[in-house]
Amino acid sequence: EVQLVESGGGLVKPGGSLRLSCAASGFTFSSYSMNWVRQAPGKGLEWVSSISSSSSYIYYADSVKGRFTISRDNAKNSLYLQMNSLRAEDTAVYYCARVDSGSYYVGDYWGQGTLVTVSS
Amino acid sequence: QSALTQPASVSGSPGQSITISCTGTSSDVGGYNYVSWYQQHPGKAPKLMIYDVSNRPSGVSNRFSGSKSGNTASLTISGLQAEDEADYYCSSYTSSSNPWVFGGGTKLTVL
Numbered sequence: 739e740v741q742l743v744e745s746g747g748g749l750v751k752p753g754g755s756l757r758l759s760c761a762a763s764g765f766t767f768s769s770y771s772m773n774w775v776r777q778a779p780g781k782g783l784e785w786v787s788s789i790s791s792s793s794s795y796i797y798y799a800d801s802v803k804g805r806f807t808i809s810r811d812n813a814k815n816s817l818y819l820q821m822n823s824l825r826a827e828d829t830a831v832y833y834c835a836r837v838d839s840g841s842y843y844v845g846d847y848w849g850q851g852t853l854v855t856v857s858s
Numbered sequence: 859q860s861a862l863t864q865p866a867s868v869s870g871s872p873g874q875s876i877t878i879s880c881t882g883t884s885s886d887v888g889g890y891n892y893v894s895w896y897q898q899h900p901g902k903a904p905k906l907m908i909y910d911v912s913n914r915p916s917g918v919s920n921r922f923s924g925s926k927s928g929n930t931a932s933l934t935i936s937g938l939q940a941e942d943e944a945d946y947y948c949s950s951y952t953s954s955s956n957p958w959v960f961g962g963g964t965k966l967t968v969l
Binding site: 841847 | 896902903904905906910915947951957960961962963
């Protein structure tokens with residue numbers, strides 16, 4: 739069974755940092771690209787960042803470019819999102835999602851999400 | 859403001875059919891056959907319902923179908939059931955600096 743489990747969310751002050759993790763199981767993690775998608779409270783979905791299976795290709799939304807860094811460790815079946823210089827508008831539930839190679843959907847399996855709250 | 863435009867809400871009675879539209883531009887919906895649709899129940903993660911405009915992942919009911927005409931994609935749900943009540947989001951691959959864009963979401967109410 740495919741499982742994606744996010745962790746690392748919490749309350750952080752503006753300007754602070756947080757590192758999110760996504761633990762994958764039930765599939766060959768190293769064969770899939772991965773996405774981070776966020777959802778502000780009561781709002782819609784927003785794509786945040788993507789990383790290819792071998793980390794060769796990395797993309798960021800304009801809203802987080804220069805502040806967030808996506809990475810993965812295929813040996814540990816894990817995906818990460820390092821978030822620096824956090825702002826109030828980064829407050830959201832952050833989901834990791836799996837993308838099959840050569841596919842153009844955002845994700846066929848999603849984790850349950852982890853809440854990040856940026857507030858003083 | 860979302861890049862793709864969806865109606866805020868739609869409703870229908872059990873057994874009826876409804877259609878949710880998703881309007882973009884020639885840089886996203888109109889330029890690629892890479893529109894996908896996601897269902898999200900309150901407090902839950904999104905679920906992929908349609909990809910590449912009209913393809914259903916394994917396990918998704920054939921009551922869900924997708925189509926596209928020009929810059930507008932559509933999701934049709936036939937034989938509405940109570941469990942279909944949820945938020946629905948469209949997404950498209952795009953040629954802009956952000957490779958994926960979402961619609962603002964549509965709340966489906968089953969009367």
